[in-house]
Amino acid sequence: MNRTEYFNGGPMSPFWWYDKETEYHNKFSVSLDHEIVPDKLSEAWDKTKKVYPLIDCVPDMVNGEIVFYKDDRENPPIKSSRPIKPGTDICAQRAFVITYYENKITMSSFHSVIDGGGINMIFSTLLYFYLESYTGESDEQPPVETRENRAPDEYYKALATIETGEFEQKPLITYKKRKGMFIDLDMAPDENGDIMSSRIKVPVDKFIAACKNIGANPSTMMTILMSKASYKLHPERDGDLAFVLTMSARKTFNIPDTIANCSTNLLIPVEYSDIMGDDISKASKKIRSVIDYQRGEDFIKTFAAFFETYDWILAKRYAVLTYIGKLDIGKNTKHIKGFEMTDDATCTMFMMELNGEFVISLQFGKVTEKYMNSIINILSDFGVESEIETAPYAIIKDSDTAAG
């Protein structure tokens, strides 16, 4: 193959092997208020590739590093009702592939190249260009990235490549008592190997008011919702729980423009008495302080060094919670009617704001419906009425061919 090296992105992420294997890549979809116009989408994707030229390169692992190669082949949006596997022939081995069908646009990507924050950035740019062309309306100051011809290192800097320099080593979070901690063994693919997901939505103002009532921020509230659901669904268990919060480190390291993997995992251990006791605001305060502690620069550097020194696996991880933030592409945001995000796990909760509502995605394998119902009830106890946006369904597996 004739290929020209374009950019070296530093140490390859361990997600590389996962990307090669999984049938469920990280996917981000939106539904618009009209049927997708293929030409306009194609044009918008070409413009997006000028803003982020790396996404039109072919990534490969060379001596443990991620190297991007220029490639002559084209990777246009593909009309398909099922998602396409990145890195295959149909998308010219690109790490990013756009599919569309009826009113829906989907981007599937390699997690080794990009994290959720990066996906959101690229997808927002694509949607901005597309809707700008479709509606003829644009923003004077678009809230998305539109600058072209930047050097790759202006927008591609992974957390693993940051020079840490001297820093103060902070103690890591550890469990107090491992025996008795529990996980839900039914959070697993079903008999057919299918992974279930579902989505509910709640008004942002109501949700934030409920957060304020107990002194929580959205991430803390997600932790509380999930802990309460866990204890309520397992009345016989009162052991500690452990959650992982994924959070962008872009702000901490002052690299807001990067699309590369720049997330850090925060470990949030939770005790029964905190969550099921009388005063939930105490739990809220405790969780917030654990979050804040792990967001500090020295802590993140310590944690990155921990990952560089040892191979490790988190014990008794109950679920992974991600607050993505807001999907906002300016004036045309109103044409976006829904969003979905999925991965290959059976223990994930994503939350994103769109047009005044939080869309909460609940992906818990066989017990997705149970947790969805429980969380709806718990939200209601907090005075927040929610609506089922998408009832539990099996996530469609990626394929290397387009369909219908």
Place this chain on the structure above:
Amino acid sequence: MIINNKEAVFNGGPFQSYWWADEHEPVHPAIRAELKDNIDPEILEKAWEDTKKVYPLIDLIPDDYDEEVLFFKSDGESKPIKSKNALKLVSDAVKYRGVSLTYFENTASLSAYHSVVDEKGLIEIFRTLMNFYISAFKDTAADVSGVMTKNNRKPEEYYIQNTMLLSNDYAPQPIKLYRDIREIFNDTSVVSDENCAVTSGELDIPFSSYDELCKKYGVSADEMFVYAMAKSVYEMYPEERKKLSFGVMTDFRSTFDVPETIAPCSKKMPVVLTYEDVCGQDMKNALENILGIRNYQKSDDYIRSHVALENTYSVLNIRNACLSVNFCGEFEIGENTSYIQNITMTDYSIRSVFMIRLGDNIKVSFQYGNATGKYMDAVKKTLDGFGIQSKITVSPYPVSAESDKPIV
């Protein structure tokens, strides 16, 4: 307790995350003794029965459930199996036991899931077995001080994993971290031979002269070996100036006062040395530096901090380690020791050694993939420089994968 229609007899507590590796790896930790005579199968069978009475858990079937290791009631009999190869653990070949005994000619070999017993546990069980066997074979008394022979103990008397040992009252210590992994040397020429799972070779170091040298500098056998290996690596790569990382096995048993446990209760800790640490100062200062690092890592507070971390993050490996000391200790069963001609330990790892003193020699088994010979030669040369005449007794050979059927 009934789990998946099977009766669990004992819950061994939160499991080691490398349980999953044990389920897939082709080779597990094994200790092998070559005796002076061919094995007498009947005596070995009796010795194995007696050993199972001392450690009844090893005759049960281990399985994981809810990230814990449970021991289930067992069907069939776990007997010594005549085979050149170790047999596939937790399979029909060994009646689903996690610990299995094979023998052939004058060799007996005990292998086990690493997540069920650690190196120290495996050696303790083997000492009990060998003591029973040799005593019966030679018709001498079986009781040797320091070898466990008590029957009918409760499992919790001899099975406590580090996953059960979380402390609340201690001064947390910062665990050792690399500042940047790119500063750590990684010898990419050391790779597994594609034709076999593990390559091993053996080097004998005379105990008395090695021990004398250790005593002179006030260091332990593994600390001296780390220094010798560090010297050897910089000798092999004279241009190399990156730091070297060494994983040194650290036993948690005395800190938590669980001396008799056979369960996993130890882990490797990293010793990171710069070129200056190794080659920029004399032997005395270089060893003092290593000793300082290790003494700190062996302190109760450091161990308690490390175990707290293990209980949360289950450390599997130290990255870019140019040597892991998997075990360093002695195999001693009183007068019966002299009946054993050789002791070898192997496992599924690379860039690692086991060091076991047997009588007058320290038996070092080297596992360095296709570079095993090169590393043995280099260490031998370094030891020569220290005035210690070591000897390569077994050239690099392939350790076969465990088989489904006995091979005779």
